[in-house]
Amino acid sequence: MPVLTGKELRIVGFLCNWCSYGGADTAGIGRFNQPTDLRIIKVPCSGRIDPLFVVKALMNGADGVLVSGCHPRDCHYAEGNFYARRRLEIMHNFLPIIGYEPERFEYTWVSASEGQRWQQVVTSFTEQIHKLGPAPKILGPEASDTLSLMQAAL
């Protein structure tokens, strides 16, 4: 079943297990309504996120990617989110080069208690992606070359 055409776009979320996944749970427990576009992939720490996961999601057809971890200095693994910040910031600058608006990607920090904040993050990011519309699908031989290079790198 694909996304609901006309209603939803495809947004992939990578959330750390300790803070942001808990924050999304807290939002659920508080019944804070959110758009349905986002699909959440749980990772142990935002430092676990290889920037290529984000690129791969976009190249495979995601319209937006959201990463969320613990607040700086609050990481369950002490410093994982600092690694995430460096890597993702560099990757963010690289997105236009491969043909994506940088607004299609965002990283943020949400703690396990911030259900309301999570609702705001999801709502505003989803609105942002809807404003941009569906992502350009990269077609043609160049794309598959890039993809296989990326796969090799992974």
Add this chain to the structure above:
Amino acid sequence: MKVGVFVCHCGSNIEATVDTAAVAAAAREFPGVVFATDTMYTCSEPGQDEIVNAIKEHNLGGIVVASCTPRMHEQTFRRTVERAGLNKYLFEMANIREHVSWIGKDREANTNKSVDLVRMATEKLLRNRPLYSKKFDINKRVLVIGGGVAGIQAALDCADGGLEVVMVEKTSTIGGKMAKLDKTFPTVDCSSCILGPRMVDVAQHPNITLYAYSEIEEINGYVGNFEIKVKKKATYVNWDSCTGCGICMEKCPSKKATDYFNEGIGKTTAINIPFPQAIPKKAKIDPDFCTKLTKGKCGVCAKVCPSGCIDYEMQDEFVTEKVGAIVTATGYDLFDWSVYGEYGAGRYPDVITGLQYERMLSASGPTGGHIKRPSDGKEPKNIVFIQCVGSRDKSVGRPYCTGFCCMYTAKQAILTKDHLPDSQSYVFYMDIRAVGKLYDEFTRRAMEEYDTKYIRGRVSMIYPKGEKLLVRGADTLMGSQVEVDADLVVLAVGAEASAGASELAEKLRISYDSYGFYMEGHPKLKPVETNTAGVYLAGACQGPKDIPSSVAQGSAAAAKVLGLFSKDQLESDPQVSIVDIKRCIGCGKCIQTCPFGAIKEMEFRGMVKADVIETICQGCGICTSTCPQGAIQLQHSTDNQILSEVNALCQF
């Protein structure tokens, strides 16, 4: 792998906004899925039995349950599949309650999203491998942070259970807020008579090591093996030889030091013992007020001390302690009520906090138990109590109810009448929240037997009128304005997280909410655990609590620690990184990035390779995303597993 999928209704929690039967039907079409069904309550006993039976009947190799968050029931279902003979890591959960059914009412979109999440979980499961735990030794000592009543209870229970306890207290005496109270509700018995003996027990217990006037500098390690660096702040008094005789206090010429124990009611000496029952009963110098330390002149205490323990050159000292578990009992502090301009913002000396009033009522307090106006020392006649100052007030960012102010105000009104039979007390309240055994009866007594006038309404203004304070407010039951000529105003100031709570949380790697209170593992099922293994909560650090609840949680935390230490070895989490030796090029990048020092170099046929120490690895996976070769993989979150989830989502 043959996969079985169970989609839970969770009563109507999920079923109301997700068509679970349609999700199960869609799941039957996924590669690998041979069995899919929807069940009413998957976590119930019949629900779990259904999983066990399906595994046996259909010879399933892995299970997906689409229900609540894995934080709730992942452990439950892992045990279920284990019961059916599968490895517990051949199980995945799709969170279709907190992340789907509870956050939107669009049934079509929710059902569609649930199908996506189940597909994702199935794809991940197909790449799961059985994982096996290792055993490791633990250090059966426990650290208790904070020496209030909750910390004391936890420490004594652990110590009586045979554990070695290290207690670290920020101030120079244990006892916390309870030591400052005169009497306790609803029994009106003397606070220090209940707490005092417990404090002495802490000092005398052979299993307890107490570090007073100390703070946590650094915490390293993990459950079973923490390493704690404790900073012993300089007291300028050698505590090994100090006998607590108090001669230094009598002779100290600097008598204007802030009296923190007495909440600023009255002054103390620069060298002081906070109160007569202090544990440990040792003197310390307040360096801000000691003229020897500030100006280099004086030295009286060194001259009079019979045991020669004054040391003006003393420096902070650091000690390292090794423990296996930590109980955090850092308590609360009072809200800074000076934001309330209508109550004078601290300009009127006769507007005081409940805790200051408590010190005034106490026989060992600065007024010797006599109620006196701070401004002129006269006995007050009309006393106004104002409830909910910094509680239940969104405008000052404190929307929560502190919970114990209604009770302590009733107690203070009763005590006021006992001390000053001619006085009249007024209580401005919003609602009386007296939930607890004998609590409502107690507030009734304050109203009926002690003739306290309870006025339902807020105070809009306090301003001086001659020697008195005019308190103007509303009586919302009568629908009228009220004015009281008060001699003394006592504010029931609400509680907030103690100063420095968030810095400590960062060291402990636990979460806290926007008010600084620590997050429990689960609001109902894990009220004393945190999400960091081996770290437990006790008392008001988790949220405002009265004494009985704090003590109960202290004992509960101790029970958790004793349970943890009932085994000689703990099982490690097998979700750790492993190195593929063929791909590792020995660059050492993983060794540099690992926050725990869990990776070391080893030699393999003359080549340098990385090697993970399994019991130290915490499973963050930073190494996996650092490795240029993809040679080190975090098990259960490998690149292939995460990318399979990405592909499951982005295939259309």
